[in-house]
Amino acid sequence: MNAVPNRSQGHSVGPKPKPQVVGILTQDVIDALGLTCSPSPILVGESNVKHMKDEHSDDFAMFGGDISSIIANPDFVALHPNGKSVEFIKAMEGAAEPILVAVRPSGGGVYYVRSLYEMAKGKLGDYLAAGTAKPWK
Secondary structure, three states, rough: OOOOOOOOOOOOOOOOOEEEEEEEEOOOHHHHHHOOOOOEEEEOOOOHHHHHHHHHHHHHHHHHHHHHHHHHHOOEEEEEOOOOOOEEEEOOOOOOEEEEEEEEEEOOOOOEEEEEEEEEEEEHHHHHHHOOOEEEE
8 A cells, every 4th residue: 555645754745835925026126226127026935935944943933924024114125245136124123133034036037035034243234335235215
């Protein structure tokens, strides 16, 4: 008799969950950062959540539920120095340094949340001095 694989064994049963919309890359942010894309939904998928839990588990446990709020109401927006990620940065109660949500397009041009973490001490000041971060509304 063949056993049916299940999620607890690391196998999928049924359709894979669809990525969820957690925000919008707005024209205002695009213009402020000098990007050449169009406004777009920002998604988070199962693999993105797994990465955040694996790489920044404490930060994700504390602020993962705030991703949509951070994207909608950041204190700062930034373009990562490598030019590949849009970053939404917000001071959050319970964090010594601001929380950063990094968003990057996939090969198909769909924007996904790639990471969420508490910034290193002084990093926001470096971004502001370099002109890669801009205070937001």
